[in-house]
Amino acid sequence: MFDFLWRKKTASFTGGIILDGHKHVSKIITPPIAKELVYPLFLASNRYAKSCVKIGDYVKKGQVIATPDSPLSTPIHAASSGTITAIEKRLIAHPSGLAENCIILQTDGLETVLEAEPCLDYQQQNREFLREKIHLAGIVGLGGAAFPTAKKLNNSQPIHTLIINAAECEPYISCDESLAIRSAKNIIQGTLIIQHILQTARCIIAIEDSKPEAYAALLSAIKTTDIQIQKVPSIYPAGGEKQLIQAITGQKIPAQKLIFESGFICQNIATSFAIYQAIILGMPLTERVITVTGAGIKQAQNLQAKIGTPIKDLVQACQGYTNHAEQLIMGGPMMGIALASDDIAIIKTSNCLLIEPLKQADTQPCIRCGDCAEVCPSELLPQQLYWYSRSQEWDNCTDYQLADCIECGCCDVVCPSKIPLVQAFRIAKAEITQKHRQTEQAALAKERFENQQHRKLRIAQEKAQQLAKRKAAIEKMKAAAAQRKLN
Amino acid sequence: MLVLCLIFAFLGLLLGYAYKKLKVQSDPLVEQINDLLPQTQCGQCNYIGCKPYAEAIANNEAEINQCPPNGEAGILALANLLGKEVKPLNPEFGEQKAPAVAFIIEQDCIGCVKCIPPCPVDAILGASKQMHTVIAAECTGCELCISPCPVDCIIMRPLEKSANHWQWTDHV
Amino acid sequence: MQFPTSCSPFTPSNNSVQRIMFHVIAALLPAIAVQFWFFGFSILMQICLAIGTALLTEALCLTARKRDIVSALSDGSALLTALLIAIAIPSIAPWWVVITGTLFAILIAKHIYGGLGYNPFNPAMAAYVFLLISFPLQMTQWQSPFAFLDFSNAFQLIFSEQIAFDGTTSATVLDLTKTQLHLGQNLANIQQQALFGFIADKNRELINLAYLLGGLFLLHKKIIHWAIPTAVILGLLIPASIAYSIDNSLYSSPTFHLMAGATLCCAFFIATDPVTASSSKKGRLIYGLLIGSLIYCIRTWGGYPDAAAFAVLLANLSAPSIDYYLKGK
Structure with missing residues (x-):
């Protein structure tokens, strides 16, 4: 009843915080080709790829080097030409800091390209064909979740609204923004392909109001009435799927529901561009734009980087570290992951490398101020959840909807x-x-043990029955023999 | 007087109805205890499986601290359920070990099938004179197959660390 | 190059307990300045005594509990508790009153429960009630609005309990109204007395205005949430307006209730203590309304002239239940 009293005038989704942008949008630079490219065969949780090359093989740029090994996997392509030198355990870009099997490709710098199969008449193609092409190009959601795009576009329910996510709400990251400025036209082409596959009438490109240049570029590239572009307030986490939908349509997606169940689908703007490349140019996903930034780097800039490039090579391309380089974060400062070494190679979802000084703070007891609940975009009670998780009351955590936490970090920042x-x-x-x-x-x-017990019992019973039968038969024979004797 | 009697009769009926309606359908005690046991079926408690041990606990024939795989947390859960005192794990029955699964070194296996009957969950696959193997996903790590093997080709292997199985609990 | 790993977010919090506490302390300064202007040095001495005791007790408790002294002392929470006690008690109370009170607040009401963040009751208010029950005489003798105490007068009064001149003490208007109403006086007659200023206590109502000013500053800085002070004031004003419209010769006006006693200080500085208040959105409103209406009830029908401390403690007691049943709505 009193909800209107708490609604912020500027925000159009629940919770969230205003953060300093720290965004330095620059032209996209192409760094030199790294000597070695590293491709982990572990893609994401329960998703592996299987190597289809041998040590010593020569591969061309765009050639498949690993094929999907599990239902939600995608193929991996070589980003440059060269020789496979090893398949061995290397540290991977994952919060675990563990080593996994990786394909190591030694580049020859020649960039021999595998012949591409462009498909300019995509409107004449059926959806199945285009989805397969997207799958074979190895495209995953480039916003962060790495979910296979072909699977996401295989909607079982009708989708009424396609949202192209260009919000890029995390501070420091500007790769999508600079991509939009450079390749607005191609992004729109990619978006039209997605729209063709999904057969959705409505398509909205959502962009934060702090990016006027990218907004203008996209606006001028839209030549159709099928695509609209809409500004969203620069409030973190405006780029979260549910927050974005609430911000542009006012519709609130319930916590337990997935967005496609309500007829929405979100695609990252970089994914849109990758789809354009895959269909129109016939090029697989082997490169992406990545922001290298932070106080720990000499020249913050956006790079057109080959996926598989070790971080140290990208740092080199940005003139190296400053003496503030104390931590290495892949992704943004709010939801990124800290990496242990710059030998780790970037993966498809690496949108940013943030090199910053370490910032540590002493934890004090909770004073129950309730600020965390105010900023929580999922409308949870972080303070209550914290008490329960500290006292290991997992059932209470579940009751208070811990599963809905999107780990955006707003509560941490205001605490x-x-x-x-x-x-x-x-x-x-x-x-x-x-x-x-x-x-x-x-x-x-338990089930297997009980089955075994039942089986043992049954066998024992059957044996006993057989024994009894045999005994009875013998008795019968004996009796018959005795009878004969008598006669 | 009559009114009072009627009221009491009504309340009595109400209570009776509420009792029937709201009665908690509880599992028998043995099942509740069994649910708290790890189902490794290892027999370290000197019973042939978790269920018999649960029955023994329910009949006050066994202590709650005889299950090494369950560890301290398991003892605490049992103590809470039964309203008993928490005791440390009785070392007579063994120590809690890191979770592991059995692995057959296949080149050493002679195919004697001696390891197959002891397995409480039928997790070993094999036939006479054929190489055997352990279905890792179904192995409870009870170690009952180790000693029957005449050529000692079964070893316990700790669960391998991988990014796929990694959890934030492993971060600290 | 190798780097340490940790868990996101990597943006450090831009807020701190220290920031909150020192903003509240700063917001109290205008009220203290006004009190100093009208009443003299007594208030400063109480503050010094309270702060000294609080910091010492806090340090001892932290040592005994083997906690880091520097970080906990610098959070400003003990300082704020001390300040609130010093301004809540009569400024001419003897030195041992404020020291006992502060000791009680820090030791019993705060650290016995586990220190900052774990105390169920507002330490300053717990101490106030403890003092009021233990030393009723000292706790109900207020400095007269006509008596300005210079340094030596105040020193004598507080440390050797020698009254420098007649007329240093007086009742508050809440007290006066209550006793005179009992004697069958008419409100209009009572309010003719010299102790009254424009609306309530002479001079003291200006201190209350300074509290309001400080409170608005805290609201502006978003240190406190608007819901609690608003609800406290509404909780008091609504019953007061109803009663006043029924019989204005027996029941004081809502503006009187607003400006008299500890209403404004309580609404902005005491009820808003996050640790002991309700933290859910609707809970804050209920919590505030509860305090406001309790203040009115105790003032009008209870045994004590002012009731902010009792009202706050009772509301503290119910805050967890309020939050539990609302589950953050």
């Missing part, structure tokens, strides 16, 4: 006591998952 809330929530989520898994495993073991 006066500097409590690492997101970290606590991630641990709580992991504990709950683990508990769940253990219960499932125990149930399986």
Whole structure:
């Protein structure tokens, strides 16, 4: 009833915070080709690729080097020509900091390209064909989740609105913005392809109001009435799918529901560009724009980087580190992951490398100010969740909808006591998952044990029955023999 | 007087109805205990499986601290359920170990099938004179197959660390 | 090159407990200045005594609990508690009153429960009630609005309990109204007395205006949430207006209730203490309304002339339940 009192005038989604942009939009520079490109075969949770090259093989740029090994995997393509020198464990860009099997490609600098198969008449092609082409180009959501785009476009329910996400709400990151300025026309082409595949009538490109140049470029590139462009307030996390939908349509997607169940689909603007390249140019996804920035880097800029390039080579292309280089973050400062080494190679979802001084703060006790609940875009009670996760009351965590936490970090940033809330929530989520898994495993073991017990019992019973039968038969024979004797 | 009697009769009926309606459908105690046990079926508690041990606990024939795979947390859960005192794990029955699964070194396996019957969850695959193997996803790590093997070709392998199985709980 | 790893977000919090506490302390300064202007040095001495005791007790408690002294002391929470006690008690109370009160607040009301963030009751208000019950005489003798105490007068009064001149003490208007109404006086007659200023206590109502000013500053800085002060004031004004419209010779006006006693200080500085208040959105409104209406009830029908401390403690007690049943709505 009193909800209108809390609604902020500027914000059009619940919660969120205004952050300093720190964005230095620059022209996109192409760095020199790295000597070595590294491709992890581990793609994301439960998604692996299988190497289809051998050590010593020569591969061309755009050639498939690994094929999907699980239902939600995508192929990997070589980003440059050269020789496969090893398939070995290397540190990968993952919060675990673990090493996984990687294909190592030694580049020859010649950029021998595999012949492309452009498809200019995509409007004449059926959706299945285009989806397959997108799948074979190895395209995943470039916004961060790395979900295979072909799978996402295979909607079982009708989609009424396609949203192209150009919000880029995290500070420091400007790769999408500079891509929009450079390739607005191609992005629109890619968007039209997605629209053709999905057969949606409405398409909205959503962009933060702090990016006038990119907005103007996209606006002038739109030559059709099928695509609209709409500004959203620069409030973090405006780029979250549900927040973005609420910001542009006013419609609130319930916590447990997926956005496509309400007829929406979101695609990142960089994904749109990759789809243009895959269909119109016939080029697989082997390069992306990445922002290299932060106080720890000499020249912050956006690079057209080959996927698989080790971070140190990109740093080199930005004139190297300053003496503030104390931590290396892949992604933005709010939701990125800290990497242990600059030997790690960038992957398809790497949108930013942030090199910053370390900022540590002492945690103080919670004073229950409630600011965290105010900024939570998922309308959770972080403070309450924190108490429950600290006292390991996992059931209560689930009751208070821990699963809806998008780990955006807003609560951390406003917390006066500097409590690492997101970290606590991630641990709580992991504990709950683990508990769940253990219960499932125990149930399986129990079932198998009980089946075995039943089987043993049944066999024993059958044996006893047979024995009894045989005994009875012998008795019968004996009796018959005795009878004969008598006669 | 009559009114009072009627009121009481009504309240009595109401209570009776509420009792029937709101009665908690609870599992028998043995099932509740069994649900708290790890179902490794390892027999370290000196019973042939988790269910028999659960029955023994329910009949007050066994202590709650005889299950090494369950560890301290499991003892605590049992103590809470039964309203008993928390005790440390009895070392007579073994120590809690990191989770592991059995692995058959296949070139050493002679195909004697001796390891197959002891497995409580039928997780070993093999036939006479054929190489055997462990279905890792179904192995509970009970170690019951180790000693019957005449050529010692079964080893326990800890779960491998991989990015896929990694959780934020491993971060600290 | 190798780097340390940690968990996102990597943007440090731009807020701190220290920032909150020192903003509140700063917002109290105008009221203290006004009080100093009208009443003299007594208030400054109380403040010094309270702060000294609070910091010492806090340091001892932290040492005993093996906590980091510097970071906890510098958060300003003990300082704020001390300040609130010093301005809440009568400024001419003897030195041992404020010291006992502060000791109680820090030791019993705060650290016994686990220190900052864990105390269920507002320490300053718990201490106030403790003092009021233990030393009713000292706690109800207020400095007369006509008595300005210079340094030596105030020193004598507080440290050797020697009254320098007649007329240093007086009742508050809430007290006066209550006793005179009991004697069958008419409100209009009572309000003719010299203790009254424009609306409530002479001079003291200006201190209350300074509290309002400080409160608005805190609202502007978003240190406190608007819901609680608004609800406290509404909770008091609504019953006051109803009663006043029924019989204005028996019930004081809503403006009187607003400007008398500790209403404004309580609404902006005490009820808004995040640790002990309700933290859900609707909970804050209910919590504030509860305090406001309790203040009115106790003032009008209860045994004590002013009631902010009791009202706050009772509301503190119900805050967890309010939050629990609202689950953050």
